Amino acid sequence: MKNIDPTLLNNFRSPAFPGSFFMSFEGIEGAGKSTQIVRIKEYLEDRNFNVIVLREPGGTSFGERLRQAILNSEKDLHPTTEAYLFCSARAQLLTEVVLQELNEPNTIIICDRFLDSTIAYQGVARGLGIESVLKMHTIFPLNLVPHKTFYIRIDLETSLERQRMRNLPKDYFESRDDSFHSKLIEGYDACAELFTDRIKVIDGSKSADEVYLKLKSEIDELIFN
Numbered sequence: 001m002k003n004i005d006p007t008l009l010n011n012f013r014s015p016a017f018p019g020s021f022f023m024s025f026e027g028i029e030g031a032g033k034s035t036q037i038v039r040i041k042e043y044l045e046d047r048n049f050n051v052i053v054l055r056e057p058g059g060t061s062f063g064e065r066l067r068q069a070i071l072n073s074e075k076d077l078h079p080t081t082e083a084y085l086f087c088s089a090r091a092q093l094l095t096e097v098v099l100q101e102l103n104e105p106n107t108i109i110i111c112d113r114f115l116d117s118t119i120a121y122q123g124v125a126r127g128l129g130i131e132s133v134l135k136m137h138t139i140f141p142l143n144l145v146p147h148k149t150f151y152i153r154i155d156l157e158t159s160l161e162r163q164r165m166r167n168l169p170k171d172y173f174e175s176r177d178d179s180f181h182s183k184l185i186e187g188y189d190a191c192a193e194l195f196t197d198r199i200k201v202i203d204g205s206k207s208a209d210e211v212y213l214k215l216k217s218e219i220d221e222l223i224f225n
């Protein structure tokens with residue numbers, strides 16, 4: 001991986017609200033994010049946290065409209081267009097929801113995708129470059145990142161096999177070729193190398209129960225230690 005200007009990496013902060021946490025889940029198609037998010041939400045609610053699950057793009061009415069605009073786009077968008085749209089949805093989600101909700105004690109925000117999706121999808125797979133994406137995140141509120149990110153990692157073969165079994169219609173990104181999906185893995189792996197403190201890589205090739213137990217122990221460590 002080419003060297004990244006460290007000032008771009010050191011610019012990020014996690015919002016400081018005692019007793020409340022912000023986490024994100026990342027991974028390629030078939031990694032099992034959605035299943036795990038549902039289980040982790042239940043687990044944390046049983047521990048008396050107020051848990052709010054958000055998705056990107058989305059989570060605000062503006063963000064949901066942008067989501068439709070991107071994922072249903074009939075034409076191929078320029079990667080710069082894509083990246084700015086995702087950033088706009090993110091800035092709105094952060095100010096309208098994340099920062100407001102974290103103000104309430106005992107709140108946990110779980111975001112299904114966040115910054116690392118833009119790095120992997122637009123930065124690497126769509127070729128914009130990691131530095132370009134990081135530069136777009138230098139101003140508030142885009143310089144805010146989760147306390148922890150769980151990257152559920154699977155390889156291309158596992159992803160393709162799980163997609164075949166699900167047999168669902170494919171959207172704007174899902175319908176791209178295998179090399180696109182390989183680049184996504186490369187992009188996520190680069191994120192994990194760049195943000196070693198924030199990103200925890202979880203082996204997603206294991207059974208759903210094993211992945212859940214691993215996530216649970218990581219989350220316990222974050223919250224209860």
Ligand code: TYD
Pocket residue numbers: 028029055056057071086112113114115117118119121122173174
């Ligand atoms: P979604 O249906 O939520 O995908 P998944 O269920 O796999 O999480 O659609 C979101 C799509 O948008 C997904 O293909 C990833 C893509 N995306 C980006 O390309 N860049 C981004 O910054 C974000 C947040 C998502």
